[in-house]
Structures are given as C-alpha cells and as structure tokens.
Amino acid sequence: MTKDKFPFSQQEQIFDAIAFVADKHRHHWRKGTSIPYISHLMNVMKILCEEDCSAEIVIAGILHDVVEDTPVTVKEVKERFGEKVARLVVKASEQDKLDDAEARKKDKETPWLERKQKTIEHLNNEPDPDYLLVSAADKLDNMRSIRYDYEKIGDALWSRFNAGKDQIGWYYTEIGKALNRQGNNIGGPLHRISAMLLQELKIVFPQYQ
Numbered sequence: 001m002t003k004d005k006f007p008f009s010q011q012e013q014i015f016d017a018i019a020f021v022a023d024k025h026r027h028h029w030r031k032g033t034s035i036p037y038i039s040h041l042m043n044v045m046k047i048l049c050e051e052d053c054s055a056e057i058v059i060a061g062i063l064h065d066v067v068e069d070t071p072v073t074v075k076e077v078k079e080r081f082g083e084k085v086a087r088l089v090v091k092a093s094e095q096d097k098l099d100d101a102e103a104r105k106k107d108k109e110t111p112w113l114e115r116k117q118k119t120i121e122h123l124n125n126e127p128d129p130d131y132l133l134v135s136a137a138d139k140l141d142n143m144r145s146i147r148y149d150y151e152k153i154g155d156a157l158w159s160r161f162n163a164g165k166d167q168i169g170w171y172y173t174e175i176g177k178a179l180n181r182q183g184n185n186i187g188g189p190l191h192r193i194s195a196m197l198l199q200e201l202k203i204v205f206p207q208y209q
Contacts (some may be wrong), residue, residue, distance in 0.1 A: 010055035017062040017081065018042075024070040030145065032160035040141055041065070047137040051189035054130075060088035061134050068093040084130075091131040092138065112162050116171045123178040129186050136179045136193040143172060143200035150204055169205035176201045 006014065021041050028037035044061040053061075059081055066072045067089055078086035126132055146168075149157050158165045176197050183194035202209050 005052065006055050013081065014045075014055060014058060014062070017059045018045075020080070021062055021066055024066050024072055028069065032157075033149075037065075040145070043141040043144075044134070044137045047140060047193060048133065048189075051133070051193065053133055053189060056082065056084045057088070057130050057133055060085045060092065060130075061137055063089050064092040064134055064138055088128075088131050088134055091126075091128065092134050113167070120171070120174045120178055123175060123182070126182070129182075129190060132179065132182050132186070132190055133193065136183070136190055136197060139172070139175055139179065140193055140197045140200065143176075143197055143204065146172075147200050147204050169208050173201055173205055173208035 022038050025037045025041070029035060030037055030040060041062050041064070044064065045058055048058045048061045063077060063081065063085065067074055067077060074086055074090055077089050123132070123135060126135075146157070155165065158168065161168055163171070176194070179190070179194040180198055183191035198209075
C-alpha cells in the first residue's frame with residue numbers, strides 16, 4: 001500500500017490523529033515497561049494500514065484508547081475527527097461511555113471479570129465489521145506484546161496485570177474465538193487479523209486452545 005491510497009485530506013487527518021494521541025497519551029507507558037504507550041497505538045495503526053482499511057478505521061485505531069484513558073471526550077473526538085470515528089472509539093472503550101467523570105469512575109470500579117465478560121459478549125454479538133477490525137488489531141498487538149514479554153521474562157510477566165495468567169489466558173482466548181467466528185463469517189481483513197491473533201494465542205496459552 002502507498003500513501004496514494006488516501007487522498008491528501010485523509011493523510012492529513014491521519015497525521016493529525018497521530019499528533020493528537022502523542023500529546024494526550026504523554027507520560028503513558030506500556031504496563032511494566034519503559035515503552036511509551038503510543039507505540040501500541042502506532043502498531044494498531046500499522047496493522048490496519050497493512051490490511052488496506054479505510055482512513056476512518058485507521059484513525060479510530062489510533063484513537064481507540066483516548067477517551068477511556070485520557071480526559072478527552074467523545075464530543076471532542078467527534079468535532080475533530082468526525083461522527084464515524086467517534087462512534088468506533090466509543091465502541092472500543094470499555095465503559096458505556098459517556099463523557100461523564102462519575103460514569104467513568106463507576107466503570108473503573110466494576111470487577112475485572114464482569115467487565116471482561118461484557119467485552120466478550122459484546123464482540124460475539126457485534127454486527128459492525130469496522131469496529132471489529134479496530135478491536136482485532138488492538139488485541140493482536142496486545143498479544144504480540146504479551147508473547148514477546150513472556151518469552152523474555154516468563155511468569156514474572158503476569159504481575160503487571162490486574163488478573164493472573166489463567167484469567168488473562170481465558171479472557172484473550174475467548175476474545176480470539178469471538179473475533180475468529182466473526183472473521184470467518186465476514187472474511188477479508190478481519191479473517192486475516194483474527195487468524196494471526198489465534199496463532200499468538202496458541203503460542204502463549206496453548207492449554208486454552
């Protein structure tokens with residue numbers, strides 16, 4: 001794929017989104033590492049670009065954590081990047097998401113298992129292929145990072161998370177199965193990304209396959 005895939009105005013929006021999250025995620029790091037968090041967002045962007053996704057999907061991938069993890073509001077995303085991008089960012093966020101600090105705080109206090117079960121159910125029933133692409137790219141990069149770190153430091157890795165290895169293995173495996181089922185039905189980039197996700201899962205969590 002070359003830059004000519006995107007008209008100039010969309011190229012500008014993509015670079016604007018990169019600059020936006022670089023600022024908003026300043027001082028955010030990957031869990032337990034000295035790696036700036038923006039590296040994850042750039043990896044998600046790269047996966048979506050490699051699969052020739054639309055500019056709006058790519059931008060949503062770049063922005064997918066900005067409402068959940070920073071003071072940025074859905075309204076701000078919508079005004080700056082458009083309604084479709086804002087809708088995809090909302091769907092990619094764990095909270096039901098409203099631009100409400102109390103609602104955000106309440107969601108963060110919901111037990112880990114309850115939040116993850118809700119995410120799995122959502123993916124199993126989600127009809128929007130554009131959102132599923134953003135979610136699959138996000139989970140694929142997360143699993144690639146988990147696999148790399150697990151090969152490097154072993155079981156010490158799990159101390160970085162709010163849950164143990166068994167819970168993380170269960171969660172990502174169920175996510176992988178949900179995305180793979182959707183990918184088998186929808187085909188195209190989602191099928192390819194979800195297949196790559198399953199391969200990562202087989203390496204790190206073979207007992208759950």
